[in-house]
Amino acid sequence: MTDTENFRPRDGRTRLVVHFGGHKTGSSAIQETLHAANDPKNGFLLLFAGHPNSSAMMQNAFLRPEKLLSIRASEATRADLPAMRDGARRHLRRIILEGIETCPRGPLILSAESISSFVPEEAEAMVAFFQDLPVDPEFIGYIREPATYLRSSFQEILKLRMPLNPVFDPTGCTVLPLEHHAIVGILDRCVGPDRVQAHVYDRAGFPEGSVVRHFLSALGIDSGALSPLESNEGMSQLGVKLIYTYRRLGACPFANRGPRRLENGFSEDLGRLPDVPFDLHPEVLDQTRAVNREIFDWAGRRLGRPFPEPKAKSGTGIRSEADLLRFSAEDLAKVSAHAAGFGVSAADLSPDPEAVAAVLCRIRQTCQ
Known part of the structure; x- marks a missing residue:
């Protein structure tokens, strides 16, 4: 659905555009650009909940208790959840009502890619919440081709210390079906497909x-005066191997814990080490496409166009855990130089992944 003329507010309500993201589809670039130009004079108002990305607020407001607890386990107990939910909903209600006062015709834009992982019960609660306010909600998001989605999500999972993705198990070289498109069908059932814009993510x-x-453009907003802040396209292959090695073998108490900002900064530094861009082996990409054939068929029907075919160089890329834990002399030289920049000795560095992990832990220890 792309015809913006069909997305007119009903019953005099203010137009509310809910951007559900779609994992690894440029959500950060969209959020940062909207935040930098956040003024009704530019044709929209971004609802700001302390951060351009409202994912945390939407999770607190609408996730099922057991799901929310699994995410907030380090900062909340089950007894805290009702207050977290009520507080998030009050906050969301307030910023929507304030947005209506500031920009009564809209569109108000709420961006939260966490919505892309909502199950039906959570999406229904969200829609019911919006329907109790003087807004007319519509939804927009992007869906990535399965193989490139898997490649991108694997990097993100490593960087953000999330549990390793069960749909790609590098220890067993296995790929399972993805469900990253399910939110589109869930929203279709909640509000009708005429209120849900879903697009193929294809920069070309x-x-x-x-x-x-x-x-x-899809929202009917003139982008001519805005300067898009495009996000990066991922980490180097060496960076991914090092982060995986650190998480898998790092024998230090903070290897998978500690302040998130420090871990993220540490991972981002590793991800920028020079090497070819991270990619999965063509055999993994082929397997991903094969087990997700239904999604390819679905894209043609629901998104209005097929997914682009991913390109991979024959014989390159990561296929297994052995590939992730294998380091060449050139790789080790780059790690040694990186360690020296932090004043860390790499005298014991060797191709043994345990030795690589030990050096990485010493580097991480300097990040305060």
Whole structure:
């Protein structure tokens, strides 16, 4: 659905556009661009809940208790959840009502890619909440081709210390079906497909290759005066191998814990080490496409166009845990130089992944 003329507010309500993201589809670029130009004079108002990405607020407001507890286990107990939910809903209600006062015709834009993982019960609670306010909600998001989604999500999972993705098990070289498109069907059933814009994420098909410009155009907003802040496209292959090794074998108490900002900064530094861009082996990509054939068929029907075919160089990329834990002399030289920049000795560095993990732990220890 792309015809913005069909997305007119009903019953005099203010237009509310809910951007559900879609994992690894340029959500950060969209959020940062909207935040930098957040003024009704630019044709929209981004609802700001302390951060351009409202994912945490939407999780607190609508996730099922057991799911929310699994995410907030380090900061909350089950007894805390009702207060977290009620507080998040009060906050959301307040910023929506304030947004209506500031920009009564809208569109108000709420961006939270955490919505892309909502199950039906959570999405229904969210929609019911919006329907109790003087807004007319519509939804927009992007769906990535399965193989490139798997490649991107594997990097993100490592960087953010999330449980390793069960749909790609590098120890067993196995790939299971994905469900990253399910939110579209859930929202279709909640509000009707005429209120849900779902697009293929394909930068080659976007204006100037920009998902931000495509997003604004799809909403009928002039993007000419805005400067899109495009996000990066991922980590180097060496960076991914090092982060995996650190998480898998790092024998230090903070290897998978500690302040998130420090872990993220540490991982981002590793991800920028020079090497070819991270990719999965063509055999893994082929397997991903094979087990997700239904999604390819679905895209043609629901998104209005097929997914682009991913490109991979024959014989390159990660296929197994052995690939992730294998380091060449060139790799080790880069790690040694990186360690030296932190004043860390790499005298004991060797191709043994345990030795690599030990050096990485010493580097991490300097990050305060």
